[in-house]
Amino acid sequence: MGAAPRIAVDAMGGDTGPAVMIAGAARAQRRRSDLRFILFGDEDMILAELDKQSELAEASEVVHCDDVIAAEEKPTQALRRAKTTSMGRMIAAVKSGEANAAVSAGNTGAMMAMSKLALRTMPGIDRPALAALLxxxxxxxxxxxxxxxxxxxxxxxxxxxxVMGAAYARVVLDLDRPRVQLLNIGTEELKGTDELKEAAAVLRAADYLGMRFEGFIEGDKISRGDVDVVVTDGFSGNIALKSLEGTARFVVDLLRRAFTSSIRSKLGFLISRPATELLRHHLDPNNHNGAVFLGLNGLVVKSHGSASEKGIENAIGVAARMVREDITRKITEDLDNIAAHRAQVAAQ
Structure with a gap:
């Protein structure tokens, strides 16, 4: 990889299209002036936004695309139009090496399907996974x-x-040996499915990897701060994520309702405003924006469709950092260590 990360951006993705995507890229470029961009989408719309961002314009190339993947479009339909859409051509730029990473706020299912088909999984990885910071x-x-x-x-x-989650945590959280746990219905070793028990046995023996495996974790412990990487299947993980997001919105809405219920409550809000602002900032999804498709032969970052300029900036920042830290190499090294250990055990 070159010293200056080159990021491919689907400028048409998300709820608001080029306006927020370009403004977010401009924020990221102001933070790290070495970033370079390839912007995919409607050329006229993109150039209109770049007119407001002179520094970004100098660091960007615009690739016109006539077609856009709709938010409700099925992945199978999207795959048939990959070569003409802003999302598909963005991913193709990563495959060809023209870009080091891709960022889109568009259709998640379509993005995953296109990425898997175009980039394929890394050697030693059977399936890619969607990872995010919480x-x-x-x-x-x-x-x-x-x-x-x-x-x-x-x-x-x-x-x-x-392995992939630990490598990602070492990059984005600056941890030498992140604490890793498997999501389960209990912390006892006898609880859970056979798949969980077998995975736990392998990870307990893998003390040679750049992680500390600490067994199982229950859903109510996820946000306490006692773990750095939580591993689960996509079904359970998606439910857990939506539950966490729903609980955060519930708490914020409950506080808002409580603080507006009476004059005394409104006075209480004024007094406690610094604390509530801290809570709002902590729960703002834009501060943790940028889910990553780990395990592919290329770096792809998915932004929330409703992300703000700050959220897009953070998603691009995640992509750039993975490029600089060469996360693919870190994952490959750990997978090689597991394979070598298994071969050594088999030979004994």
Whole structure:
């Protein structure tokens, strides 16, 4: 990879299209002036936004695309139009090496299907996983995967997810040996499915990897800050993620209702406003925007469709950091270590 990360951006993705995507890219470029961009989408619309962002315009190339993937479009339909759409051509730029990473706020299912077909999985990885950073009560955020890419997983998939999640945590959280746990219905070793028990046995023996496996974790402990990487299948992970997001909205809405219920409550709100602003900032999804498709032969980052300029900036920042830290190499090294260990055990 070159010293200056080159990021391919689907400018048409998301709820608001080029306006927010270009403004977010401009924020990211102001933070790191070495970033370079390839912007895919309607050329006239993109250039109109670039007229407002002179520094970004100098660091960007625009590739006109006539077609856009709709938010409600099925992945099978999207795949047939990959070569003409802004999302498909963005992913193709990563495959060809023209770009080091891709960022889109568009259709998640279509993006995953296109990415898997175009980039394929890394050697040693059976299935890619969707990973994201989530807030906690601890000193740092945590990584959780899989969040919906794979509804059913065997033990080997879970072990691979743990390897990828730990590598990601080392990059984005600056941790030498992140704490890794498997999501389960209890913390006792006898609880859970056979797949969970088998994966746990492999990870307990893998003390040579860049992680600390600490067994199982229950859903109510996820956000306490006692774990750095939570590993699960995509079915359970997606439910857990939506539950966490729903609970956050519930707390915020409950506080808003409580603080507007009477004059005394409104006075209480004024007094406690610094604390409520801190809570709002901590729960703002834009501060943790940028889910990553790990395990592909190329770096792809998915933004929330409703992300703000700040959210897009953060998603691009995640992509650029993975390029600089060469996360693919880190994952490959850990997978090689597992394979070497298994071969050594088999030879004994």
């Amino acid at each position: 807030p906690t009560l601890g000193a740092n955020d945590m990584v959780m995967l899989d969040l919906g890419a794979n509804t059913e997983c065997d033990a080997q998939n879970l072990v691979q997810f743990a």
